[in-house]
Amino acid sequence: MSRAQLVARARRQALQPSLRAHGATAPGDTGLFSLTFLAGGGPVRLIAHLRRVKPRRQSARPLKASKPPARDPRQGALF
Structure with a gap:
């Protein structure tokens, strides 16, 4: 999961x-990171x-998450 996906998911839950x-x-x-939420x-x-992964080259247009x-429909019972 990317940083943008993680933050977007937490924001949808108002965290x-x-x-x-x-x-x-x-x-x-390897670095130390902290995720804090309410x-x-x-x-x-x-x-x-x-x-950390190597940064991608920058493009002229903004990046989308x-x-x-x-x-997977087989995992429906897990939610």
Whole structure:
């Protein structure tokens, strides 16, 4: 899941998300990130070690958030 997908999903649930990196890391290195959002009136912080990927080349038009993959009908009972 991309950063844009994660933030968009949390916003749809009115969780006021904030995804931040702690310290500078180079592409390909592992860094410490925290995702903070409000749930039940209090802040919840999730901390993860993530590897940065090499940035894509910039295009002239603005980037659109990618769409999540289509749901598998066999997994309908899980939701």
